Amino acid sequence: AASAGSGQTCLGPAAAIQDAKHKYERALAAMRERDQTTFIFVLHPEAISIKETRRATGELGKLGIANFRLIVNGIIPPEGAQNPLFAARGQMQARYLGQIEAGLPYAQQRMTLLPGEIKGIDRLRQVGRLFFDGQPATFAPLPTGEKPAAREATSLEAVRAVLEPDGRRRTVFFAGKGGVGKTVASCISAVWLARRGYKTLLLTTDPAAHLGDVLGVPVGDDPAAVPGVENLWAAKIDPKAAAETYKRRILEDARKRGRPETAIQVMAEELDSPCTEEMAAFDKFIEYAAQEGWQAVVFDTAPTGHTLRLLQLPVDWSKQLDVKIFASVDSNAADDVAKQRFGKVIEMMRDPGQSTFAFVMYPEATPILEAWRFARDLGTVGIHPGMVVANMVIPPEQADTPFTQSRRLMQEKYLAEIAVRFQAPLAQIPLLPGEIRGIEMLDTLGELVYGVEKVQA
Incomplete structure (x- = not known):
């Protein structure tokens, strides 16, 4: 009867959720094991990104999970810092990189901002070699001769x-x-x-x-x-x-x-x-x-x-x-x-x-x-x-x-x-x-x- 409750949730029958709890406990145990699971946090060297990473690692820490690594992404490279706008952003990033070192004591890798986006198999392979093999990679700027079709600006x-x-x-x-x-x-x-x-x-x-x-x-x-x-x-x-x-x-x-x-x-x-x-x-x-x-x-x-x-x-x-x-x-x-x-x-x-x-x-x-x-x-x-x-x-x-x-x-x-x-x-x-x-x-x-x-x- 309705007065007894329907036994349903938006995820399915309540009894099924109880079964799922056992699976959850097994999964949680696996996530706590360093030799089975690694949590990789990707962040920018900026205040809000650092705050969110701290919040997320803290929440996982309450569950007994502490096997973390960091990828700090979007770092301005030396060739980018030749422009005053990007040079200023690079200086801001340097301050936050120091905060990351001091406040997030986990193994980390750094990824520089590229002249173009990471898209396509060739670029993914280059980034993979850089990340996993430590091989230096050169990412040439995109050709500047070809302009996109003109568009009318929104008023x-x-x-x-x-x-x-x-x-x-x-x-x-x-x-x-x-x-x-x-x-x-x-x-x-x-x-x-x-x-x-x-x-x-x-x-x-x-x-x-x-x-x-x-x-x-x-x-x-x-x-x-x-x-x-x-x-x-x-x-x-x-x-x-x-x-x-x-x-x-x-x-x-x-x-x-x-x-x-x-x-x-x-x-x-x-x-x-x-x-x-x-x-x-x-x-x-x-x-x-x-x-x-x-x-x-x-x-x-x-x-x-x-x-x-x-x-x-x-x-x-x-x-x-x-x-x-x-x-x-x-x-x-x-x-x-x-x-x-x-x-x-x-x-x-x-x-x-x-x-x-x-x-x-x-x-x-x-x-x-x-x-x-x-x-x-x-x-x-x-x-x-x-x-x-x-x-x-x-x-x-x-x-x-x-x-x-x-x-x-x-x-x-x-x-x-x-x-x-x-x-x-x-x-x-x-x-x-x-x-x-x-x-x-x-x-x-x-x-x-x-x-x-x-x-x-």
Whole structure:
């Protein structure tokens, strides 16, 4: 009976999950063995990347796993440092390489930034020989004689049209491959909107919660004003904490309805799944976004796969949750309210007059492909790209050495591909000498990316 719990979770029957726990324990034991498993962390010599690596190694350490190696990627080579922009980035990297040596005491290998991308069998073999055999490798710059097809630049007006509210609340979702700069793009956008006079809420469900690092101020669990930026509030949604609150609410409701304790235990098991965590985070987002008064809500999403599951769950509500949560508490009224609530939000996401899905990527093959796949998946539920943000674009005037010319040429090719693939307004965040941190820098970048516009009265 429904009152006894369905015995189902989004991963399958609860009993099957118990069997899986035994497999998990065996796998965990193997992962602790140094002669069987090695965890390799790839990071850039930058503050947020180091912080995330520390967080991840710390989490694994709680499970008794300590067999780590590092690959420090993207190090500016001597030929790259002949350009002042890349020379400044090289100096920044040198400081962080020292921090990595001191704070992450694991075996490490270093990979320099190449004139072009690592793509194709020949280049992979060269990198493999460099990594595993210690053989020196020479990566010649790409030929600069062949220019990509000319493309028409997106006007600032077209970009602003999908970012600014137009009489109704505007919700902007930033999506893309992990590590491409979604947090930076969302912070730039939120600060710019607030400076234009729009009351703006900036949210994240990213477990790493890098908003505070980029803003330069602490960001808590509840919306709070960001010092130094009138009209801007920010909050981080902790998926685990949201899930605990969500489960507690469901189980308390069941107890109030007189369900027996055996049924409560079954329901608790059903709710103990990753789907509950993601649904709870989405539920919390709706709670904040539905608050009166916001003119713009900027959502710094988690990496692509996580976000897609987060968004698909409400769309498949009747298939996945009727038998999981609300059928268990035998509450048709609660079911109807939840369906209506989530359905209304999905309709808002599908309306380009109210929502913009902005895909962030480097102008390189892999981030573009992953963002494109994600965009196609969203298209199956009626959500389409509203804007594309290309991050770390080399300014044309900096393409003054063979190394920077080669990398700029590569980026131009992919900027043209982005325009063709996504058919959406394209904004560009330039590569800077250092990291993007603090309100002053976000203000400057907002004007570079979106332009200076008349402030709302």
